[in-house]
Amino acid sequence: MTLGLADQRFHKAQLRPYLTKSRFKHCEAVAELSFQMAQHWNHPSPDNAWLAGLYHDIAKDLDESALLVRASQLGMAITDCEKRSVSTLHAPVGALMVRHECGITDRQILGAIRWHTTGRAKMTLIEKIVYLADIVEAGKKVEHGLLIKKLAHHDLNAAIRLTAKETLKHLLERDKWICPRSLECYNAYS
Numbered sequence: 001m002t003l004g005l006a007d008q009r010f011h012k013a014q015l016r017p018y019l020t021k022s023r024f025k026h027c028e029a030v031a032e033l034s035f036q037m038a039q040h041w042n043h044p045s046p047d048n049a050w051l052a053g054l055y056h057d058i059a060k061d062l063d064e065s066a067l068l069v070r071a072s073q074l075g076m077a078i079t080d081c082e083k084r085s086v087s088t089l090h091a092p093v094g095a096l097m098v099r100h101e102c103g104i105t106d107r108q109i110l111g112a113i114r115w116h117t118t119g120r121a122k123m124t125l126i127e128k129i130v131y132l133a134d135i136v137e138a139g140k141k142v143e144h145g146l147l148i149k150k151l152a153h154h155d156l157n158a159a160i161r162l163t164a165k166e167t168l169k170h171l172l173e174r175d176k177w178i179c180p181r182s183l184e185c186y187n188a189y190s
Contacts, residue, residue, distance in 0.1 A: 001035060003047045011054055014102055018058050026137060027057050033133035034126075040153060043125050051104065052112035052130045058102075059094035067093055074100060081118075081179035088179055091117040119164055119185030128156050135163050161189040 001008075016024055034053030038046035059067060064086045071078055071089065074096040082089045095114040098104050112130040115123060119131050136149045144166045151159035164186035171178050 001047060001050065003050065011051065011102075015055060015058060018097075019061050023057055023061055027054050029137045030054070030056055030130070030133045033137055034129050037129045037133055037152060038126070041125060041129065041156065043129065045108070045126075048106060048109050049112070049126050049129050051106075052109045052116075052126060053133055055094065055098045055102065055104070055109070056113050056116045056130055056134060057090065057094065058097050058113075059090040062090065062093070070097065079179075081177065081181070084177040085179060088117050091115065115181075118179045118181040119160065119167075120181045121184040121188035123160070123185075125156075128160060132156070132159050132163065157189050160185065164189060 003011075012024075012028070015027065019027065031050045031053035034049040035046045038049035043049055059070065062070060067086060067089045068078070070093050071082075074093065076092060076096055078089070082092070092114050095110045098113055099110055104110070108124060108126045111124060112126045115127045116130045116134050120127075123131065132148060132152045135145055136152060138145060144162055148159045148163055151162060164182060167182060168178060168186055170176075171182075
């Protein structure tokens, strides 16, 4: 990793106040997995994958009203999907928080944070990596996590397809709103 220990400590210290202890540990693990996957898939900047993985859930511990307030403060237009499925709102709000409050402006990093929950059609390599690293890290809690972990080292698109499919199944079984981007992601990788 070209990010030195001081830089890593700086970013971790910057993130820590936003998250619970368990969420912070999850973000550290996603950062490490993202870095490893970026190296495996020859991404030109594994450090950027590490940063995106570290910050991906910066807004996850905010409650619904706080997310809506943050979105408004940051000038974000909230989509119908985000209004109906507030759990997806933490990703775009998080990307804006990272940009405006943490000073990270790299579009690849911000895109990976923005799309780590719903995915989208035509994801960049770093977006794919963080999308999958988030699921793989939660593999003990997600039924298909172990299979995705295996697939993620052999066929990223197949891993994305399975993740999107299982996400859609999960939402349908619970009568939850499905964001168009999630459907587009599934269709693009099927």
